[in-house]
Amino acid sequence: MSGISHPEAAARFVADDARAHWHDQALWWVRKKRDVASSAVPDWEALRDAAAGIKAHTLSRIGDYLEEFERNATARGAKVWFARDAAEHNAVVHGILSERGVTKLVKSKSMLTEECHLNPYLEARGIEVTDTDLGERIVQLRHEPPSHIVLPAIHLKKEEIGELFHQQLGTEKGASDPKYLTEAARQHLRRRFLEAGAGLTGVNFAVAETGGVVVCTNEGNADMGTTLPPVHIACMGVEKLIPRLQDLAVFLRLLARSATGQPVTTYTTHFHGPRREGELHIVVVDNGRSAQLKDKVFRRSLACIRCGACMNTCPVFRRSGGYSYGFIVPGPIGSILAPGRDASAYSTLPFASSLCGSCSDVCPVRIDLHHELLAWRQEIVKRGLLPRSKRVAMKLAGWVLRFAWLYRLAGWLARRVIPALPRGLVYARWNTWGQQRELPPMPRETFRELYRRLRGRP
Amino acid sequence: MLTVGLFIPCYIEQLYPQVGMAALRLLERHGVRAEYPEQQTCCGQPMANSGCNADAAPLAARFLRVFRGYEYVVAPSGSCVSMVRNHYDQFLDGQPGFDHLKRSTFELCEFLVDVLKLGEVGGRFPHKVGLHQSCHGLRELRLGSGSERRVPGFDKVRSLLQRLQDIQLVELQRPDECCGFGGTFSVNEEAVSCMMGKDRVADHERAGAEIITGVDMSCLMHLEGLIRRERKPLRVMHVAEILDQSEGA
Amino acid sequence: MAAREEMLAALRHNAPREVPLPDSSRLGVQFPDPVRQYVESLRSVGGACLLAADRAAAQRAVADLPVYRGARRIVSLVPWVGQGNVDLAALADPHDLEGVDVAVLPGELAVAENGAVWVDGRSLPHRAVFVIAEHLVLVAEARQVVNDMHEAYARLAAREVGYGLFISGPSKTADIEQALVIGAQGARSCTVLLVG
Numbered sequence: 001m002s003g004i005s006h007p008e009a010a011a012r013f014v015a016d017d018a019r020a021h022w023h024d025q026a027l028w029w030v031r032k033k034r035d036v037a038s039s040a041v042p043d044w045e046a047l048r049d050a051a052a053g054i055k056a057h058t059l060s061r062i063g064d065y066l067e068e069f070e071r072n073a074t075a076r077g078a079k080v081w082f083a084r085d086a087a088e089h090n091a092v093v094h095g096i097l098s099e100r101g102v103t104k105l106v107k108s109k110s111m112l113t114e115e116c117h118l119n120p121y122l123e124a125r126g127i128e129v130t131d132t133d134l135g136e137r138i139v140q141l142r143h144e145p146p147s148h149i150v151l152p153a154i155h156l157k158k159e160e161i162g163e164l165f166h167q168q169l170g171t172e173k174g175a176s177d178p179k180y181l182t183e184a185a186r187q188h189l190r191r192r193f194l195e196a197g198a199g200l201t202g203v204n205f206a207v208a209e210t211g212g213v214v215v216c217t218n219e220g221n222a223d224m225g226t227t228l229p230p231v232h233i234a235c236m237g238v239e240k241l242i243p244r245l246q247d248l249a250v251f252l253r254l255l256a257r258s259a260t261g262q263p264v265t266t267y268t269t270h271f272h273g274p275r276r277e278g279e280l281h282i283v284v285v286d287n288g289r290s291a292q293l294k295d296k297v298f299r300r301s302l303a304c305i306r307c308g309a310c311m312n313t314c315p316v317f318r319r320s321g322g323y324s325y326g327f328i329v330p331g332p333i334g335s336i337l338a339p340g341r342d343a344s345a346y347s348t349l350p351f352a353s354s355l356c357g358s359c360s361d362v363c364p365v366r367i368d369l370h371h372e373l374l375a376w377r378q379e380i381v382k383r384g385l386l387p388r389s390k391r392v393a394m395k396l397a398g399w400v401l402r403f404a405w406l407y408r409l410a411g412w413l414a415r416r417v418i419p420a421l422p423r424g425l426v427y428a429r430w431n432t433w434g435q436q437r438e439l440p441p442m443p444r445e446t447f448r449e450l451y452r453r454l455r456g457r458p
Numbered sequence: 459m460l461t462v463g464l465f466i467p468c469y470i471e472q473l474y475p476q477v478g479m480a481a482l483r484l485l486e487r488h489g490v491r492a493e494y495p496e497q498q499t500c501c502g503q504p505m506a507n508s509g510c511n512a513d514a515a516p517l518a519a520r521f522l523r524v525f526r527g528y529e530y531v532v533a534p535s536g537s538c539v540s541m542v543r544n545h546y547d548q549f550l551d552g553q554p555g556f557d558h559l560k561r562s563t564f565e566l567c568e569f570l571v572d573v574l575k576l577g578e579v580g581g582r583f584p585h586k587v588g589l590h591q592s593c594h595g596l597r598e599l600r601l602g603s604g605s606e607r608r609v610p611g612f613d614k615v616r617s618l619l620q621r622l623q624d625i626q627l628v629e630l631q632r633p634d635e636c637c638g639f640g641g642t643f644s645v646n647e648e649a650v651s652c653m654m655g656k657d658r659v660a661d662h663e664r665a666g667a668e669i670i671t672g673v674d675m676s677c678l679m680h681l682e683g684l685i686r687r688e689r690k691p692l693r694v695m696h697v698a699e700i701l702d703q704s705e706g707a
Numbered sequence: 708m709a710a711r712e713e714m715l716a717a718l719r720h721n722a723p724r725e726v727p728l729p730d731s732s733r734l735g736v737q738f739p740d741p742v743r744q745y746v747e748s749l750r751s752v753g754g755a756c757l758l759a760a761d762r763a764a765a766q767r768a769v770a771d772l773p774v775y776r777g778a779r780r781i782v783s784l785v786p787w788v789g790q791g792n793v794d795l796a797a798l799a800d801p802h803d804l805e806g807v808d809v810a811v812l813p814g815e816l817a818v819a820e821n822g823a824v825w826v827d828g829r830s831l832p833h834r835a836v837f838v839i840a841e842h843l844v845l846v847a848e849a850r851q852v853v854n855d856m857h858e859a860y861a862r863l864a865a866r867e868v869g870y871g872l873f874i875s876g877p878s879k880t881a882d883i884e885q886a887l888v889i890g891a892q893g894a895r896s897c898t899v900l901l902v903g
Binding site: 006175233351361391397442 | 593679
């Protein structure tokens with residue numbers, strides 16, 4: 001896997017200043033909506049505690065809950081499949097479709113299937129896959145990945161979407177009114193729903209007690225896709241399990257408010273077994289999750305309910321965009337998950353953060369995101385993946401700071417030499433700080449010297 | 459008389475000594491004897507935040523050696539204090555004196571408010587001031603409630619500033635968004651760091667601030683760098699400087 | 708079933724030491740006037756709530772709705788509300804529901820904090836009706852309004868939940884430049900009738 005340099009990708013994003021600010025404002029607005037929604041819930045912080053506790057408990061007994069889920073789901077007539085990795089997941093899904101001669105599949109949002117690269121796998125085997133979430137359909141038509149897990153097309157302007165629809169759906173040239181474009185998408189996707197042989201969804205929550213899966217959407221696309229075609233395939237990571245039906249209340253009160261600022265999604269559909277004359281297949285996937293479960297620090301981020309709040313609040317994500325992370329899940333949570341998959345390729349992601357901590361404070365399940373980012377930095381250094389120049393710089397700095405006399409000497413030299421150098425030399429290319437900022441003015445005396453002069457030797 | 463160890467962060471020691479002196483005078487004026495142990499260098503945060511724990515460990519050990527034994531340790535910096543309270547466990551857990559150090563190291567404003575129980579600091583500061591909520595102070599030390607959480611509102615730093623006579627604290631669009639300094643982040647992700655900083659400055663400018671203040675000189679150093687390069691009509695002052703100037707006048 | 712055995716073994720082996728399930732009994736919100744809160748919540752998500760004193764009033768209210776008056780194909784699964792002209796039970800294929808203008812469906816309970824109505828799948832001969840219809844009318848009793856999701860699930864747990872869903876307002880999307888568009892791929896409008 002080729003690596004991504006977040007700083008380089010981010011610099012390109014920032015270079016288009018107007019667009020970067022537009023992107024930043026759009027996501028800040030979503031963060032503000034989350035603030036308003038959460039303010040209306042008096043027990044918001046207690047809900048976060050409960051959600052964190054339920055997830056921690058579930059993960060500590062995940063084997064039992066998975067078996068309970070399988071038992072109950074099967075008793076209700078669903079078929080439960082197990083996939084150890086992406087390859088097995090893709091093979092299972094393909095197998096279900098090909099055995100039934102399905103050539104047209106409609107899909108609603110599932111980050112898991114993106115993680116497994118399901119679409120290209122199926123398309124290579126002659127199955128037409130239509131992503132039916134409007135944002136996902138837009139990026140699918142552009143042959144792009146989503147740039148945000150909840151708002152897939154947040155990086156696109158309506159004019160660009162209008163041009164795309166004009167080319168591919170036959171809308172009027174130059175038309176960019178969101179209502180008009182959404183209507184065109186509705187008609188286009190309706191045909192796909194009516195023609196599909198199967199519908200695939202993700203799973204927001206899987207309830208062990210009842211063997212049910214819950215899917216939360218706003219558009220109605222998941223419900224169109226699961227009520228028309230007779231075959232429903234629901235793909236879930238093992239961490240989606242929760243113990244009981246009543247636990248849904250905690251998560252459903254947190255999810256939409258955190259994601260988009262709505263009190264709840266338009267549709268919260270509970271599937272227990274197939275419909276009459278239909279089939280329900282539930283594909284339970286590991287793909288690195290059991291390995292993550294082993295890690296004392298990073299297991300906590302398995303609680304993630306994929307709300308995207310961390311992305312919306314992250315000042316770095318807002319100013320660099322999802323594509324700067326090079327991973328299907330970007331932003332703070334993505335920067336923890338990605339190195340778990342490939343620490344070398346994604347070694348810059350945990351450093352794509354000022355560790356401001358805002359993400360941790362909006363996370364509905366209280367994942368200590370910024371602490372886990374720091375933990376990844378330590379891990380990356382331990383594995384020798386930090387660029388040599390940075391390693392050397394830190395070693396040098398650490399060494400100088402260990403000896404008071406050396407530290408004072410270094411400081412003295414800096415304060416004498418830098419003001420004496422010509423500006424062109426000081427602010428040359430090598431001085432990254434100085435590209436857009438002045439260096440701090442060098443004082444004549446250090447605090448120690450000032451203190452000695454004014455207070456005497458301590 | 460209460461004696462504290464004065465912890466002067468490395469960049470204040472080298473670049474902003476007047477902030478250290480302001481903190482010292484402030485403490486002295488409120489009946490505290492502040493000793494400055496000269497052997498201190500750096501808390502090790504830049505190394506630790508880069509993941510280079512091996513390089514930070516000796517600095518943590520040094521810090522404990524220098525400051526062990528003080529009843530309190532006070533620093534005009536949220537991030538350095540957070541390093542000691544929240545991130546030194548991995549280096550010093552179990553060491554004699556560490557437990558006490560962890561519990562008794564304070565950022566200056568929280569020391570004034572929580573330990574000295576100062577309701578206010580006297581004096582006049584007739585200026586329009588924008589308060590920058592440095593992230594480590596806000597979210598790691600909980601100097602304030604923050605915009606993300608649904609808890610009863612409080613703000614220790616603001617509470618001291620707003621009682622100064624004739625001060626006008628301006629209202630920002632984004633009251634506690636990060637300035638983009640983030641230590642080595644400011645250099646490793648220079649483009650985003652500067653965009654973040656410029657956006658902060660613009661927020662303060664639009665709100666009519668003459669002075670941007672905060673508890674972390676590192677944030678202010680970054681904002682000042684941007685302000686001076688763009689020749690904006692703003693300046694930065696550490697909270698200690700504002701409080702000291704008002705009281706001392 | 709090697710995958711199943713291997714996954715369960717890996718999950719059990721790697722799981723942390725057990726921690727107890729927290730006590731969630733003190734969570735929740737109580738509104739002084741849940742019905743009024745429900746009306747406001749539904750409005751805030753783009754729906755509309757009509758209060759009808761009795762069944763006759765409910766019937767009149769629905770008949771007066773512009774979307775109903777203009778409707779050609781109507782499904783009504785609430786016998787005393789609306790005149791349906793599409794017999795769902797007689798329909799073999801849910802695909803034939805395309806083009807239904809209004810669907811009047813029964814709700815079991817309504818949630819004040821978020822404007823949702825619980826629709827039980829057992830009342831739907833074809834599930835697709837709630838999403839394929841252009842406009843939705845949901846009928847519930849005012850006494851079925853609960854404060855929040857905790858109360859909702861407490862009521863649902865009492866009966867076995869099969870296929871069912873919470874519907875909160877009309878379908879919507881903000882995927883194009885965060886501009887809210889009501890009526891995405893499901894119902895373009897959602898009217899809830901609270902009776903009694």
